[in-house]
Amino acid sequence: MNKIKRIINNPYWILYYFLLATKVSRITPDKWYLKLQYRCFFNKKLNLKNPKSFNEKLQWLKLYDRKPEYIKMVDKHEVKQYVANIIGEEYIIPTLGIWDKFDDIDFDKLPMQFVLKCTHDSGSTIICSDKSKFDFSVAKQKLSNFLKNSHYLPSREWPYKNIKPKIICEKYIEDVSGAELKDYKFMSFNGEVKCLFVCLNRRKITGLNVDFYDMEWLPMPFERHYANSGTLIPRPKFFDKMVEFSEKLSKNIPFVRVDFYETNGKLYFGELTFFPGSGWEEFTPEEWDYKLGSMIKLPMNKVY
Structure with a gap:
């Protein structure tokens, strides 16, 4: 329903969803892609020649x-x-370990409380406040999926493009x-x-x-x-x-x-x-x- 409302209010979303569905976005130049995204989110043209707003300048900084x-x-x-x-x-915050994949983690060596996250993205954090109640299968599925994802492609935040995906464990702080x-x-x-x-x-x-x-x-x-x-x-x-x-x-x-x-x-x-x-x-x-x-x-x- 949200997609339908978006398309009705702003037809540029049709092109954006097409790029994502066909994976053409993977080969779309960053500048062109960011211009389209800006049209979608703000329904106006991205001014890269003379950016004024905070959001415009962040797009300029992504490129230049x-x-x-x-x-x-x-x-x-x-x-x-x-x-x-x-x-x-x-x-x-102390690091307790870093691994290439979830199956490499020896949870017996970790404390009862810890935090897991991927090194190359945002939003993959998993908090374990009690290892005896921790759902390992859900954590594995989530982190394994995040390891496959590119944080660069959807947003063109270029610094993430060349980071090797790993899982890091940190000390739990509260x-x-x-x-x-x-x-x-x-x-x-x-x-x-x-x-x-x-x-x-x-x-x-x-x-x-x-x-x-x-x-x-x-x-x-x-x-x-x-x-x-x-x-x-x-x-x-x-x-x-x-x-x-x-x-x-x-x-x-x-x-x-x-x-x-x-x-x-x-x-x-x-x-x-x-x-x-x-x-x-x-x-x-x-x-x-x-x-x-x-x-x-x-x-x-x-x-x-």
Whole structure:
């Protein structure tokens, strides 16, 4: 039903679904593919000659800011050492193992609690809070499928294209108080953090909430795809350290999001993301797409 509504409202979806169904998308040039996607998601033309909005500039960066070091920065395994060299090993979530396939994992050697995810994508995380109740068959099916998938093809987020898919296991971290583990996502523009957002209520039936804050920890008056929670959460204890580390990690980069966890009096690095929402998530009101877009200063020289 959603597909039918999309096609009625925007016929460009017909071409997009055709490309996906016939796998022609696999040989479609990145620039052409991104132009079509932009038409589908926003029902308007993608301006690559003079991009203005945040979402437009993310598409430009996909095409023209292809520094080789970005590859290891999005690899869930390789990024750990990269970040440790800049901010310190003590802020890295410990790795318990890394394997080419699910059947290589010796679960007898893992603790009762752990986290599994693929190194080359987003959204493949599996949390085990109790190994005695863990559904190994479901985990195997999910991770085996994710290992076959390309995170590059659907979105043209090029750094993922050349990462060898593996499964990584990390230490399970939680808040001993029983509170939800929050991740703080700092948006850094040309090496300077201008704002951040916090993800809440991931496991609630009502779904994910995303709250944006400015650098004074005041709520910002917009939403991006997800509704805000309507509540003001406390400023994290390590806020200043998070900003400092975010700016160190984003030096000389037009835009990158730097994620952190704060739990039990400790600060942990989460991940680096160059294209949040792949640049397809709408802003409400729309003017904030352009306000955040104005914060990205695109490089003069293109790197293909």
